[in-house]
Amino acid sequence: xxxxxxxxxxxxxxxxxxxxxxLSRAGFGGPPRQVAFLAGxxxxxxxxxLVDYESIxxxxxxxxxxxxxxxxxxxxxxxxxxxxxxSGDAKAIREKLRMEFLQRQAEDRLQMAxxxxxxxxxxxxxxxxxxxxxVLLWHGHFASNNRTVDDSFLMLQQNVLFRKHANGNFGELVxxxxxxxxxxxFLNNNSNRKGHPNENLARELMELFTLGVGAYGENDIKQGxxxxxxxxxxxxxxxxxxxxxxxxxxxxxxxxxxxxxEDFVRILLGRPQCPLFISYKLYRHFVGDIDEKPTDTQExxxxxxxxxxxxxxxxxxxxxxxLFMSEHFxxxxxxxxxxxxxxxxxxxxxRMLNTPARNSGTLAAAMSMMGQQLFEPPSxxxxxxxxxxxxxxxLFVRQNMxxxxxxxxVPGDQNWSQDTVGYDPLFLLADLAxxxxxxxxxxxxxxxxxxxxxxxxxxxxTKYLAARRGGITQGSVLAMLMLxxxxxxxxxx
Amino acid sequence: xxxxxxxTRREFIGNGAMxxxxxxxxxxxxERSAWALTPATGSAVKDRxxxxxxxxxxxxxxxxxxxxxxxxxxxxWREYYKARPGIGIAEKDxxxxxxxxxxxxxxxMGDLKAMMDAGLALGVLGVGYPNPNRSHFSSMDIWHTADPxxxxxxGFGWIGRTLDEMRSQSKGKxxxxxxxxxxxxxxxxxxxxxxxxxxxxxxxxxxxxxxxLHASLAKEYEAINRAGVVGDVDPNSPMAFVMRxxxxxxxxSQKIRAAVNKEPVTKFGEGKLASQLRMVAAMIRAELPxxxxxxxxxxxxxxxxQPNTHARNLREFSSAIRSFYAELKAIGAQSxxxxxxxxxxxxxxxxxxxxxxxxxxxxxxxxFGEKVRATKTGLLGEQPSLAADRLDQGDLIYNTDFRxxxxxxxxxxxxxxxxxxxxxxxxxxxVIKT
Numbered sequence: 001x002x003x004x005x006x007x008x009x010x011x012x013x014x015x016x017x018x019x020x021x022x023l024s025r026a027g028f029g030g031p032p033r034q035v036a037f038l039a040g041x042x043x044x045x046x047x048x049x050l051v052d053y054e055s056i057x058x059x060x061x062x063x064x065x066x067x068x069x070x071x072x073x074x075x076x077x078x079x080x081x082x083x084x085x086x087s088g089d090a091k092a093i094r095e096k097l098r099m100e101f102l103q104r105q106a107e108d109r110l111q112m113a114x115x116x117x118x119x120x121x122x123x124x125x126x127x128x129x130x131x132x133x134x135v136l137l138w139h140g141h142f143a144s145n146n147r148t149v150d151d152s153f154l155m156l157q158q159n160v161l162f163r164k165h166a167n168g169n170f171g172e173l174v175x176x177x178x179x180x181x182x183x184x185x186f187l188n189n190n191s192n193r194k195g196h197p198n199e200n201l202a203r204e205l206m207e208l209f210t211l212g213v214g215a216y217g218e219n220d221i222k223q224g225x226x227x228x229x230x231x232x233x234x235x236x237x238x239x240x241x242x243x244x245x246x247x248x249x250x251x252x253x254x255x256x257x258x259x260x261x262e263d264f265v266r267i268l269l270g271r272p273q274c275p276l277f278i279s280y281k282l283y284r285h286f287v288g289d290i291d292e293k294p295t296d297t298q299e300x301x302x303x304x305x306x307x308x309x310x311x312x313x314x315x316x317x318x319x320x321x322x323l324f325m326s327e328h329f330x331x332x333x334x335x336x337x338x339x340x341x342x343x344x345x346x347x348x349x350x351r352m353l354n355t356p357a358r359n360s361g362t363l364a365a366a367m368s369m370m371g372q373q374l375f376e377p378p379s380x381x382x383x384x385x386x387x388x389x390x391x392x393x394x395l396f397v398r399q400n401m402x403x404x405x406x407x408x409x410v411p412g413d414q415n416w417s418q419d420t421v422g423y424d425p426l427f428l429l430a431d432l433a434x435x436x437x438x439x440x441x442x443x444x445x446x447x448x449x450x451x452x453x454x455x456x457x458x459x460x461x462t463k464y465l466a467a468r469r470g471g472i473t474q475g476s477v478l479a480m481l482m483l484x485x486x487x488x489x490x491x492x493x
Numbered sequence: 494x495x496x497x498x499x500x501t502r503r504e505f506i507g508n509g510a511m512x513x514x515x516x517x518x519x520x521x522x523x524e525r526s527a528w529a530l531t532p533a534t535g536s537a538v539k540d541r542x543x544x545x546x547x548x549x550x551x552x553x554x555x556x557x558x559x560x561x562x563x564x565x566x567x568x569x570w571r572e573y574y575k576a577r578p579g580i581g582i583a584e585k586d587x588x589x590x591x592x593x594x595x596x597x598x599x600x601x602m603g604d605l606k607a608m609m610d611a612g613l614a615l616g617v618l619g620v621g622y623p624n625p626n627r628s629h630f631s632s633m634d635i636w637h638t639a640d641p642x643x644x645x646x647x648g649f650g651w652i653g654r655t656l657d658e659m660r661s662q663s664k665g666k667x668x669x670x671x672x673x674x675x676x677x678x679x680x681x682x683x684x685x686x687x688x689x690x691x692x693x694x695x696x697x698x699x700x701x702x703x704x705x706l707h708a709s710l711a712k713e714y715e716a717i718n719r720a721g722v723v724g725d726v727d728p729n730s731p732m733a734f735v736m737r738x739x740x741x742x743x744x745x746s747q748k749i750r751a752a753v754n755k756e757p758v759t760k761f762g763e764g765k766l767a768s769q770l771r772m773v774a775a776m777i778r779a780e781l782p783x784x785x786x787x788x789x790x791x792x793x794x795x796x797x798x799q800p801n802t803h804a805r806n807l808r809e810f811s812s813a814i815r816s817f818y819a820e821l822k823a824i825g826a827q828s829x830x831x832x833x834x835x836x837x838x839x840x841x842x843x844x845x846x847x848x849x850x851x852x853x854x855x856x857x858x859x860x861f862g863e864k865v866r867a868t869k870t871g872l873l874g875e876q877p878s879l880a881a882d883r884l885d886q887g888d889l890i891y892n893t894d895f896r897x898x899x900x901x902x903x904x905x906x907x908x909x910x911x912x913x914x915x916x917x918x919x920x921x922x923x924v925i926k927t
Contacts, residue, residue, distance in 0.1 A: 095846040102796065147630040289731065339731055369678055378648040378681065387734055391689035392669050392742040393679065396699060403703040411702035412695065452732070454724030457717070464713050479710055482703045487717055488739040492731055 002333035004300040006308070008325040014043035017451055021335050024450075024493045025286050026050045026324055027129025028348040032428060032447060047324045051167060051317055053128035061125055064118040068153045068236055070108045105150070112152035116374045117360035119159065120367065123347045134166035134316075135159065136343055137285045139374070140382035142177050142209055144186035146375045153236055154182040155375045170278055170314040171269045174209065178231060178261045179238040187380070190232045193244040197225040204380050206268065212280070215273040216253060223250040227264040269314065279305035282319065287329060288338055289386035301328050336452035339389050340493050342370035345398055346405070348493070349485060352447060355405040356422050362410060366401040370394050390491060402485035406478060418475065425477045435472045437465040444480055449489045457489070548906055549826075551773060551786045551817075552652065553766070553834040554680065555810065557794030558629065560803055561839035561856025562879075562889075564602070565616055565872065569595015572879035576843040580799050580850070590616075591870040601808040604815035605859075609871030613818060614861050615924060617898060618874040621855030621891025625838065629794070629852075632837040637682035639896050639915050651899055652785050653685025654914045655907060659784065660688055662909070669741040670749070673776065674787040675769045683787055690787070691745055696753040696772060700746045719743050752779035758823040759816065766790040767813035774820040777830065784907070793836060797847035810834070814861055831906050831925070832861040835895070841887050842879055855891035858898060864906065864926050873924065897922040 009018070019039035023030050027050065038046040123132045139162060146155050158180050165173035177183055184190060184201070192198040202224035206216045230245030231238070250259045252267050259267070268274055279302045284290050290298060305319055312318040323329055340348065346363060349355065367373055371394060377383055390398075400411045406423065409416040429435060432443055441462045445453045461483065468476035484490060567573045568584040569592070587597035588606045596618075598606050608614035622641045626632045635641050639651040652672060660667040672683050672690040683690035693699035701718075704711030718739045726733045753772045761771045769788040776783060790813075792806050814832065821827040839856025855877055866873070877889040884890065900911045901921035912918045 091846070098845070099847075148628075337731055339735070365677075371679075379643075381648060384648060387731065388689075390735060390738050391691075392738060392745045393690065393692040393699070395738055395742045396701060396746070400702045403701070407703075407706070409702060409706065411698045413702075414705070416705070454726075456724060460713075460717070464709075467709075479707065482706070482710060483713055483717070486701055486703060486714055488735040489732065491735045 002297050002331040003327050004297050004304070005327040006301065006304045006322050007327055008043065009327050009330050011043045013330075014046070015039060017335075017446070018043075018330055019046060020446070020450060021330065022046060022050070022324060023129075024344075024348065025329075025338075026320075027133060027351075028123065028344055029352045029493070030129075031352055031354050032431060032443070035447075036431070043325055047321050050130045051320050051324070053131050053167070056127050058126060058128060061122055062118060064115050064156055066111055066115065066153055066156055070104055070111055070153065071151045072104070072235075108150070108152050112146050112155065112375060113361070113364065115152055115156050115159075117364050119374055120343075120346070120363055121357075121360050123343065124350045129351070130320075131163065131166050132347075133285075135162045136341075137281065138162040138166065138173065140377055140385075141281055142180075142183060143377040143380050143382035144182050145377050145379075149182050149185050151182070151185070151236075152375075154185065157236065158182040159375075167316050167320065170309070170316055171265070172314075174205075174265050174269070175262060177209065178205070178228065178265060181233040181236060181238055184231060184233050184238070189228060192225060192229050192231070193241075194226075194229050194246040197222065197229060197246075199225040201225070201228055201231075202264075205264070208381060210265075210268040210277060211271055211273045212277040215271065215277075219251075220253050223252045223259075224264050226250050227252065227259040228261045231261050272310075275306035275310040275314070276302060278314075279303075279309055279319070282323070284385065286320075286323060288334055291386065336450045336492055338493055339386055340491055341383070341385055341389060342367050342372035342394075342398070343374075344493065345370070345491070346401055349402050349405050353406065353425060353428070353481060356408075358405055358408060362404065363401070366397060366404070369397045370401065395491070398491065399486040402490070403482050406481050406485065421478065423478070424474050425481055426472075426474055429472070429477070437462050437472070440472055440477070441465055441480070444477075444484055448481075448484045449487070450493070452492070453489050457487070547829055548908075549777060549784060549786065549830045550652075550902060550907060551770075551788070551830060551832040552682070553810075553814070553832060554787070554789035555793050555806075555834060555836035556633075556789050556791040557836070558632075558838045558840055558852055559793040559806075559836035559856060560795060560799065560850050561836075562842065563799070563803055564599050564807060565590075565618065565857045565876070566597050566599060567595055567876055567879060568597055570879055572842075572881070576879065578844070579848045580844050590872055594870075594872075594876065596870070596872060596876055599804070599807050601804045602811045604811035606871070608815055608818065608861065612867035613863065613865065614814075614859060614871060615865045615868065616872045617858045617860070617893055617922070617924060618872060619855045619877040619889065619892040620835075620858040620874075620895050620898065621838070621889075622894055622896070623891075625854040625885075625888070625891070627838065627852040627854070627888075629837055634681060636835060636837055636895060637680060639899055648681070648684065649686055650680065650682035650684045651914060652682045652787070653688060653690070655685075655903060655909055656688035656784065657685040658909045658913045659907075660685075668782040669738075670745050670781055670783050672785045672787070673749070673773075673781070673783045675772060676787075676789060680787055680789075683785070691749070693749075696750050699749060715743065748779070748781060749776065752776045752781060755779070757820050759820045761816045761820065762809075762812040764809040764813060766809055767816060770813050770817040771820070774817060774824065774826075777821070777826050778824045795840070795849050796845070796851060797849040799844075799849045818861065828863045830862055831864060831902065832859075833898070833902060834859040834861070839889060842884060842889065843887055854885065854888040856889075858895065860898075860924055866924050866926055873922075893922060894919070898924060901925050 016035055016039045020035045023035060023038055041049060126132050146152060149155060161176050161180055165176060187201040187204055188198050189201040199221050203221045207213055226246040227250055230241040232241050233239060247258060249256060252259060252264060255267055283302050294302060308319040308322050371389060372383060404410055407421050429440060432439060441458055445458055465476060465480055563582060566582050566587045568587040574581045586600040588600060589597040605614055626635060637650045656667060656671050667688055670691050671688055674680055674683050674690045674692040676692060677694050679690045679692040701714055704714055721740045722733045722736045753775045755775050757771055757774060761767045773786045790810055792802060795803050818827060821830055835858050836856060838852060838854055840850035840853040844850055874893050877892055896915055896919045899915060900919035901924045903909050903911050903914055904921045905925040905927050
């Protein structure tokens with residue numbers, strides 16, 4: 001049984017192994033020198049460095065390319081001209097508009113693909129790994145997908161909103177979400193009007209965004225939907241349609257008043273289930289996979305996290321810092337016990353090994369084959385994760401993706417040659433005093449597998465490396481990296 | 494007026510409970526290693542009680558929204574030619590099925606007509622669901638999850654749930670290759686909470702690509718990934734789960750690649766669907782313990798210049814299915830395989846100005862196999878009215894809920910509980926001989 005304590009570990013016990021675990025969970029992992037740098041900072045400073053990331057300069061990161069007007073609604077005057085669509089003129093215009101619309105949609109899909117690749121590239125390049133990891137958490141928590149929203153600019157705008165509040169205040173984030181055009185569109189709140197409520201947003205706001213299943217009744221959904229009437233979208237922006245808003249008295253979760261959407265959110269934030277539910281989500285993202293329901297140990301830790309979250313009025317930094325310093329977080333049962341999400345696997349491989357830039361379209365395709373296409377979570381419930389990431393098909397994709405990052409070779413490419421690798425991994429061994437097969441394997445295995453690699457496996461890898469002609473070379477280390485990233489152990493962190 | 498790209502499904506996610514055998518560290522494959530290595534003579538998997546023979550379901554997805562009205566052509570209906578002056582199919586060309594009802598097949602579907610005549614094919618008319626969604630993705634999701642509300646699916650599909658149900662019937666035992674999909678991404682339909690599909694576009698790429706680089710690498714990789722659970726790993730830990738999956742993957746890859754690289758007994762036609770079905774037949778022949786195969790044919794989103802594209806698609810579709818069944822007959826598996834072909838929606842009754850059709854609603858669905866109910870005309874159900882005042886925003890009104898077809902497949906073919914899979918006790922349409 002893992003300890004359930006959230007007390008910090010003794011500062012003196014924070015070594016490179018712990019620093020590596022911290023970097024892989026609070027970020028995506030990193031090369032030996034980054035691990036050494038964190039270890040050198042000491043526990044508290046290392047955690048502060050990762051969590052208080054605002055001071056780290058990111059001006060060098062690439063900006064997304066977009067045209068915010070690709071998808072445009074029909075103007076009123078055009079609509080009028082179309083009239084009932086019966087006259088000959090209107091027919092011709094309608095046909096023209098239809099073709100134009102199809103054209104725009106095709107362009108928008110290309111733009112979405114570009115934004116998807118931009119985000120993936122940013123995750124790999126950012127000096128603030130926790131920021132992107134939190135954006136990924138919120139993307140999966142307030143999940144909407146472009147298949148339904150059908151507007152890449154709205155999806156990008158949402159991504160920016162998640163980043164703005166990533167490590168800030170969860171309450172403010174929810175306030176932003178009920179005014180987020182992508183979410184409003186995704187959950188049909190545009191058609192939530194006085195007298196004709198649409199309950200979709202109200203339901204998900206309680207079930208999936210704040211409280212979890214069973215913490216509310218059907219009537220709370222109906223009343224909550226009334227509070228959210230008139231929260232709509234005009235073009236690319238939030239718009240409050242006053243005429244569509246139901247200003248009457250509502251009763252939500254036992255409270256009565258002339259509530260609007262913000263009041264509704266405040267009521268939800270005041271419920272005891274909310275900090276618990278968010279802590280459960282944080283736990284699943286940073287600490288460990290939860291199957292059907294939390295174990296007793298997990299439950300105890302989540303409760304303790306929830307207390308920190310509510311004592312700090314939903315500020316996220318305190319709970320994150322408490323967690324990243326805690327005895328539970330560094331427990332041997334926790335370290336190396338989580339299935340890597342596709343993003344963790346791909347971004348982590350690129351960051352730990354500092355692989356050269358590969359084709360971002362190929363990487364985005366791999367993400368989708370591994371089941372985590374960015375901006376396309378399968379449903380409003382987000383990604384399920386955990387063991388569900390791994391099956392006989394995705395495992396090969398995961399292995400092949402790592403091989404592609406290391407070598408540039410795509411599956412099926414038979415004309416591959418070693419001249420096109422464009423990557424020399426020997427820098428990983430820069431601080432290694434003795435370059436014997438044994439110590440090389442130890443370093444790489446620690447870096448990529450952590451301490452949970454069985455001794456037998458290390459022996460086997462050492463034997464393999466020792467049998468390579470020419471000793472420790474670019475070629476033999478490349479082979480090692482390909483092998484290690486194709487090991488079952490590499491799927492966990 | 495929405496158009497989206499051809500359907501590519503990013504499926505996923507599941508609560509990843511393990512696909513494990515009762516002895517946690519022995520992958521299921523190894524329990525049958527005897528047959529995994531030598532071609533079996535009988536059925537590889539023991540029959541389940543109540544299921545005669547080893548029954549297999551093949552799902553063919555016609556992606557993009559097949560124009561049902563030009564597939565089963567209402568040549569006897571005046572409204573048809575009025576609504577489709579540029580793309581209507583002349584009565585003299587239609588392959589007549591039911592002269593009383595004025596219905597027949599697209600002239601390119603001679604192979605399908607031959608199967609109907611032989612009692613191996615059935616077209617069900619007017620299949621759809623309430624409040625039809627005209628978006629490719631949403632409608633496809635509805636068909637995949639069997640959930641028109643979009644609320645209860647939550648990322649799991651009807652086939653995945655069927656296999657989950659079979660898994661629990663057999664006390665947690667199910668083969669890692671229970672469901673095989675051909676394509677880049679696993680279809681949502683195949684995603685179960687526990688049971689996950691095996692998916693590949695090209696079986697020869699269903700393996701680790703790093704082994705191409707050096708023989709020594711391939712050998713070492715095999716040794717590591719085939720080792721199963723090593724060290725003193727807790728059999729319930731995620732580590733043991735990944736190690737087991739790695740071994741399963743090696744064996745599945747080897748079996749599948751060995752199977753599909755065998756030449757078929759008969760001759761298959763050209764085209765993507767034919768080559769996918771050729772692979773499926775090869776896997777059936779190799780006695781893979783697979784229960785469901787999933788293949789797809791794209792190109793049905795015919796907004797412009799429909800006649801040529803649609804004709805080509807239907808020809809490819811019909812000939813691929815016919816050669817598939819010829820091959821099945823040659824390998825003695827004809828009675829074991831039921832095929833269901835569906836599309837996410839039909840198309841608008843009235844053609845558009847580009848000699849194409851826009852997204853619509855209900856359409857015909859096809860079933861193939863010896864156990865399919867034979868009718869005199871090869872058709873079942875009623876063609877929905879084409880009269881302007883009997884349409885829903887210019888689209889056909891469905892009269893058979895697709896879930897009643899699923900229910901028949903589940904109840905009368907796969908022998909699993911309809912309510913467990915579909916979440917509600919749907920009445921099975923009478924499409925399968927019981």
